[in-house]
Amino acid sequence: MASSNAIPIFFLLALLFGASSAQLSETFYDRTCPRLPNIVRAAVKKAIETDIRAGAKLIRLHFHDCFVNGCDGSVLLEDAPGIVSELNSPGNQGIQGLEIVDAIKAAVESECPNTVSCADILAQASKDSVDVQGGPSWRVLYGRRDSRIANKTGADSGLASPFETLVQLKKKFSDVGLGTTDLVALSGAHTFGRSRCRFFSHRFANFNNTGRPDPSLDANYRGFLQGVCSAGPDTRANFDPTTPDVFDKNYYTNLQAGKGLLQSDQELFSTAGADTIAIVNSFAAREGTFFKEFRQSMINMGNIKPLTGSRGEIRKNCRRVNSAMGGEGHDVM
Structure with missing residues (x-):
């Protein structure tokens, strides 16, 4: 009798843990990288000072990331063995800003090595890009992890096109909730x-x-x-x-x-x-x-299917997955 009761309790706990691990949080880096917002904001402001289009470039990367497999940093991955980059998709023609992400990531790594995902950096940098140039501010939720794969096929079909009708645009937004x-x-x-x-x-x-x-x-x-x-x-x-x-x-x-x-x-x-x-x-x-x-x-967009918990990884270099030996980064809960 006792063992039969333990089974549903175990599954209830598993469901509760699974739900909690999927939740993003404002306080995710409070102990591991408390100065993250300040580090990213300073890097974004520096980028905008030298390139007025930097903010628009960063927010476009975040948009195009979240609409393909969720907000997992996959848009940043370049071609590599086993990876066909989403950057090759028609919807990403002319997309720019990877060097800005590199600079932000380097600044974050110097203070909080192997801790902050590229997906979270895109979310924070997008917020800073908006409010630095006169727009609204909001509290960014953290806890996303980085994908180990890209999905060019998903980018081909899922990214909004400048040539589309309202019906087509609504469908693509509806598809991601x-x-x-x-x-x-x-x-x-x-x-x-x-x-x-x-x-x-x-x-x-x-x-x-x-x-x-x-x-x-x-x-x-x-x-x-x-x-x-x-x-x-x-x-x-x-x-x-x-x-x-x-x-x-x-x-x-x-x-x-x-x-x-x-x-x-x-x-x-x-x-x-x-x-x-x-x-x-x-x-x-x-x-x-x-x-x-x-x-x-x-x-809402930043909450689209994030990788959380033990899924994915914390990339050391936003343009490529970590090595199999773990030399470029490690998982951080």
């Missing part, structure tokens, strides 16, 4: 940063084989962009033509004026009857509303 408000709020990260002309020049003429420009693109803005892109398809244009290096609500007022840079941006406001229109209007009307929802959506 994010809703419509998350879609509109997180798209607001395009309030800073740049995009190459090859990702939006299809809007200038014969849009969707109509023989005409994209009707949702303001004609004057289209003319301006055509002038920018006359230098070539890899020329970059600001996402936000008004305050390109400040994190603010102008992304949404730009959408109202037909000045969303990417098709996928303008779809949020110009898709007839879409429920996203009211959300865009509310964010455009009050920056505090946008900041509140962006903060929560970043936390």
Whole structure:
């Protein structure tokens, strides 16, 4: 009788432990790396001082990491035996910032060796990138571990494309457990940063084989962009033509004026009857509303399928998995 009662108790404890190990926490590094937020913030500020696009690069890496297999640092892995990098995916064309992550990781390792995952560094660096440039702040949850694999196939199918419709965008967000408000709020990260002309020049003429420009693109803005892109398809244009290096609500007022840079941006406001229109209007009307929802959506995204407990590893070098002999890092609970 006693042994039969022990079985369900054992499984109950196992379930409770499993649930607790999967929880991320603000205090995860309080004892092992208490200065982590300060270290990362200082490195992010230094990067932005020399490259105004550094913040946008870091947050894009975090986004593209979380949408493929969850927030596990897999986007940072380069090609290696047994690993086909997600960086080879069309959705990661032109993605930049790995050298910034390297510098942040080096600063963290110098004070807290073999302790902080690359996935957690991306989460913290994204927060700092936003609030250093005028956006909201939030408390980052920690405890993610780094993947030992990459998933290029998942990146090919799961990353949002600048050429997609609202229906397609909603599907990709839904697939990772994010809703419509998350879609509109997180798209607001395009309030800073740049995009190459090859990702939006299809809007200038014969849009969707109509023989005409994209009707949702303001004609004057289209003319301006055509002038920018006359230098070539890899020329970059600001996402936000008004305050390109400040994190603010102008992304949404730009959408109202037909000045969303990417098709996928303008779809949020110009898709007839879409429920996203009211959300865009509310964010455009009050920056505090946008900041509140962006903060929560970043936390929601950061919670997508993290590796926790004994799964994964703590990479020593964010671009490659640790050696089988354990010489480049070790597991830290």
